[in-house]
Amino acid sequence: MKMRRSSRIVAITKFLSDKPYKLISLNQFTERFDAAKSTISEDLAIIKDVFEQEKMGKIETVSGAAGGVRFIPYKGNKDIRETIINLCNQLSDPDRILAGGYVYMTDLIFDPKLMSEIGEIFATKFADLDAEYIITMETKGIPIALMTARALNLPLVSIRKDSKVTEGSVVSINYITGSSKKIETMSLSRRALPEESKVIIIDDFMKAGGTAKGMLDLMGEFKAEVLDIGVLIKTANPTQKLVDDYTSLAVLEKINEEEEEIIVDPSDWVINL
Structure with missing residues (x-):
């Protein structure tokens, strides 16, 4: 279908942004828009320049017979800081303090727009790791992990707290929660993750790191290589976590029920952007 350049650029941009990291041959665009390769290349050059100027991502061209073009989403430093500060x-907000010193986060975790932005931040941080799967623990970690998986165009695998007959053969392990020292169980279907996969773990909250350590141990049962761990929020205390290598976006510094005070700050790497 013949289009004016302005309309064609909008359509190509939408097509690429809907399929991050997917390599698309120029022939698909030439056939779809009934345009010469040289014309499509000029369109892509315009899109590439705008994306780079606005820090919206980048257009990467791969040469050769099996080559093409792909969109790699990333957020600029300014956008990352603004999102995390927000x-x-x-x-x-003191109204988020719950009895027992907990913080109400559910509305934010299930906010599609905010979690889409958080997913793009994690995707920006982990873009060069060459991961094959995103791993998370049900249930609150799922929205964050799903948006990260979408931004990286990777499959999402969710670990369950208990096994179900519909999962088939499963691997289950017991782990000790870092804060309450309770023994819990987590399970993952053998069909969900091929052995020796390269994975990134995403979770919503880390206090002592017991759940993250459990996921690391479970990944060991699959001989998977854990490239990094992404956490939305960690607590300032305890300072020593049960896992060493992880990336958090924010830090819960203080929560005081009596004084109705809660302090959450961006992580150091965000501040230093």
Whole structure:
């Protein structure tokens, strides 16, 4: 279908952004828009320049017979800081304090727009790791992990707290929660993850790191290589976690029920952007 250049650029941009990291041959565009390769290449050059100027991602061209073009989403430093600062400001609202010293986060975790932005931040941080799967623990980790998986165009695998007959053969392990020292169980279907996969773990909250350590141990049962761990929020205390290598976006510094005070700050790497 013949289009004016302005309309064609909009259509190509939408097509690429809907399929991040997917390599698309120029022939698909030439056939779809009834345009010469040289014309499509000029369109892509315009899109590439705008994306780079606005820090919206990049257009990568792969040469050769099996080559093509792909969109790699990333967020600029300014956008990352703004998103995380906005998140911290919302979480620092005293009305979010729950009995027992907990923080109400559910509305934010299930906010599609905010979690889409968080997913793009994790995707920006982990873009060069060459991961094959995103791993998370049900249930609150799922929205964050799903948006990260979408931004990286990777499959999402969710670990269950108990096994179901519909999962088939499963691997289950017991782990000790870092904060309450309770023994819990987590399970993953053998069909969900091929052995020796390269994975990134995404979770919503880390206090002592017991759940993250359990997921690391479970990945060991699959001989998987854990490239990194992404956490939306960690607590400032305890300072020593049960896992060493992880990336958090924000830090719960203080929560005081009596004084109705809660302080959530961006992580150091966000501040230093």
